[in-house]
Amino acid sequence: MSKPITFVTGNKHKLLEFQAIVGDDSILNAKVDLEEIQGSINEISYKKAKAAAKIIKGPVLVEDTCLMFNALSKPDLELPGPYIKWFLDSLGLEGLPKLLAGFEDKSAKTVCTFGYCEDEDSEPILFQGVTEGRIVDTPRFNNDEVFGFDPIFLPDGFEQTFGEMDKSVKNTISHRYRALEKVKVFLKEKTEKN
Numbered sequence: 360m361s362k363p364i365t366f367v368t369g370n371k372h373k374l375l376e377f378q379a380i381v382g383d384d385s386i387l388n389a390k391v392d393l394e395e396i397q398g399s400i401n402e403i404s405y406k407k408a409k410a411a412a413k414i415i416k417g418p419v420l421v422e423d424t425c426l427m428f429n430a431l432s433k434p435d436l437e438l439p440g441p442y443i444k445w446f447l448d449s450l451g452l453e454g455l456p457k458l459l460a461g462f463e464d465k466s467a468k469t470v471c472t473f474g475y476c477e478d479e480d481s482e483p484i485l486f487q488g489v490t491e492g493r494i495v496d497t498p499r500f501n502n503d504e505v506f507g508f509d510p511i512f513l514p515d516g517f518e519q520t521f522g523e524m525d526k527s528v529k530n531t532i533s534h535r536y537r538a539l540e541k542v543k544v545f546l547k548e549k550t551e552k553n
């Protein structure tokens with residue numbers, strides 16, 4: 360029988376969304392804060408997957424999430440991009456939209472990149488999901504517990520930010536959902552081969 364897969368993340372909100380979207384009890388979880396290199400979105404998830412496989416000594420899934428402000432970005436340079444965690448830490452939800460104060464273009468993208476790695480000697484495989492939207496000036500949320508930048512991201516075609524909408528809605532349009540749709544196809548094909 361093949362070894363169980365472990366989803367490695369230090370973020371409990373990611374884990375809850377992952378479980379709601381994937382609904383597969385056979386996937387284990389390990390709470391490890393993996394080292395995150397400076398680099399492109401794909402390089403970061405690639406290295407996270409390698410590092411996790413080395414620690415877990417078995418097949419792993421990891422993910423890295425970016426928030427990209429189009430006015431601040433150019434091809435292959437997403438900002439705040441993978442550094443959104445540190446921008447959030449230092450500016451807070453109230454401060455982040457101010458980065459766009461001098462720009463008319465408030466459009467943004469959330470990008471989620473899952474990495475699957477069979478073991479530390481294998482090449483990680485990446486799966487990406489993107490949701491387009493824009494940044495609102497003032498945080499808007501309903502849930503008691505706020506997840507990251509959800510309250511300032513308004514997905515295209517919706518009137519509620521990720522922070523206001525029901526989780527069941529976010530989990531059918533989010534960057535994480537779109538990346539996991541690809542992961543699910545991959546895991547299904549892998550199971551069928553074994």
Ligand SMILES: O=c1[nH]c(=O)c2ncn([C@@H]3O[C@H](COP(=O)(O)OP(=O)(O)OP(=O)(O)O)[C@@H](O)[C@H]3O)c2[nH]1
Nearest residue numbers: 368369370392393422423424443444506507508509
């Ligand atoms: O509003 C949000 N909606 C989301 O859907 C979402 N997904 C991630 N984030 C935040 O963006 C940063 C990513 O950094 P990140 O990918 O390195 O995550 P992390 O360090 O928290 O966990 P991990 O690296 O152990 O998996 C962190 O501040 C996360 O809280 C989100 N915020």
Ligand SMILES: [Mg+2]
Nearest residue numbers: 369393395444
């Ligand atoms: Mg991280």
